[in-house]
Amino acid sequence: MSRLWNFSAGPAALPLPVLERAQRELLDWNGSGASVMEQSHRGKRFIAMAQQVEADLRELMGIPSHYAVLFEQGGATQHFAQIPMNLAREGDSADYIVTGHWSEKAANEAAPYVRVHVAATSKADGYLHMAPRDTWQLDPAASYAHIATNETIHGVQFQHVPDVGSVPLVADMSSDILSGPVDVSRFGLIYAGAQKNIGPSGLVLMIIRRDLLERPTRPMAKIFRYAEHAANDSMLNTPNTWGWYLAGLTFQWLKENGGLAVMGERNRQKAELLYGTIDGSGGYYRNPIDPAVRSRMNIPFTLHDSALDAAFLQESEAAGLLALKGHKALGGMRASLYNAVPLEAVQALVDFMRDFARRHG
Numbered sequence: 001m002s003r004l005w006n007f008s009a010g011p012a013a014l015p016l017p018v019l020e021r022a023q024r025e026l027l028d029w030n031g032s033g034a035s036v037m038e039q040s041h042r043g044k045r046f047i048a049m050a051q052q053v054e055a056d057l058r059e060l061m062g063i064p065s066h067y068a069v070l071f072e073q074g075g076a077t078q079h080f081a082q083i084p085m086n087l088a089r090e091g092d093s094a095d096y097i098v099t100g101h102w103s104e105k106a107a108n109e110a111a112p113y114v115r116v117h118v119a120a121t122s123k124a125d126g127y128l129h130m131a132p133r134d135t136w137q138l139d140p141a142a143s144y145a146h147i148a149t150n151e152t153i154h155g156v157q158f159q160h161v162p163d164v165g166s167v168p169l170v171a172d173m174s175s176d177i178l179s180g181p182v183d184v185s186r187f188g189l190i191y192a193g194a195q196k197n198i199g200p201s202g203l204v205l206m207i208i209r210r211d212l213l214e215r216p217t218r219p220m221a222k223i224f225r226y227a228e229h230a231a232n233d234s235m236l237n238t239p240n241t242w243g244w245y246l247a248g249l250t251f252q253w254l255k256e257n258g259g260l261a262v263m264g265e266r267n268r269q270k271a272e273l274l275y276g277t278i279d280g281s282g283g284y285y286r287n288p289i290d291p292a293v294r295s296r297m298n299i300p301f302t303l304h305d306s307a308l309d310a311a312f313l314q315e316s317e318a319a320g321l322l323a324l325k326g327h328k329a330l331g332g333m334r335a336s337l338y339n340a341v342p343l344e345a346v347q348a349l350v351d352f353m354r355d356f357a358r359r360h361g
């Protein structure tokens with residue numbers, strides 16, 4: 001058996017120790033005589049685990065007590081729609097900062113439920129830079145302002161939490177949550193699909209300021225209402241028990257490895273190594289993103305001649321480097337460097353890239 005270095009954008013690599021522990025515990029979890037997937041979410045063991053998972057996340061991210069933590073389903077995409085259902089009344093408006101594919105999709109999916117006001121967009125230049133904060137047309141009466149902290153496809157990332165005044169800041173952090181320290185108190189709501197930096201798909205982590213749960217909303221079924229999920233400890237119906245468990249193993253792994261400050265430093269080193277190789281290749285490889293907003297998680301790059309793409313993909317896979325094909329919207333290559341991808345993997349990638357450039361000069 002051999003595990004290869006995995007640069008998948010999502011579902012993405014998980015930490016090896018997490019997978020090994022899940023494997024060890026699969027048949028008999030926690031002395032229960034059954035796997036974690038085969039028992040009630042209302043049982044003592046599962047409830048105790050769920051509480052520990054939340055406590056570990058609160059410790060890792062420094063989540064203040066006036067925020068609720070939810071373990072949701074539906075993918076981040078479902079919450080593109082559910083967030084306006086919960087935070088806006090009929091006729092209200094919300095500001096969207098559009099910096100790439102995902103924040104654009106978030107705005108489009110919200111449109112049936114809130115008057116979407118695009119306060120800034122860099123679509124016209126193909127999302128190669130970010131509209132500077134002082135050009136945003138924010139509305140002080142907006143229900144909330146929405147950003148995607150990291151654009152997984154376009155490779156653009158906020159380097160600081162933007163100031164949006166007293167309007168709650170809502171952030172899709174699907175592809176950079178837990179990648180470094182973050183000041184949760186700057187946000188009204190943080191949400192993230194699990195399959196990039198947390199665990200398997202089918203789980204969405206949500207961190208929401210409790211006062212926002214009390215906003216009056218339109219009539220809707222309980223299952224759509226975050227306040228109901230919070231009041232029922234995310235067990236309004238059967239949760240994704242396997243995803244919850246694996247997320248917990250990832251949080252423990254993060255704690256054992258020094259927490260988010262250490263992760264942030266590692267991620268900075270990994271990204272620097274790859275960008276340095278791209279920028280130092282004399283134009284053989286190219287990343288066209290404004291260096292001031294380049295992503296540390298997802299790094300798209302092109303070869304100087306796209307006729308070499310097929311050879312690059314075939315040879316990289318043969319060299320043990322998985323999933324480097326770029327998103328179909330951009331073409332070229334993309335390397336995703338989430339927490340579970342070690343510096344060693346990035347070193348193997350840049351060694352391969354230099355060697356490929358020499359051989360196909």
Ligand SMILES: *Cc1c(COP(=O)(O)O)cnc(C)c1O
Pocket residue numbers: 010074075076077078102148150151152172173174175193194196
């Ligand atoms: C992957 C991703 C999504 C979509 O997640 P799903 O779980 O497939 O709905 C949304 N936003 C960002 C930033 C992503 O990276």
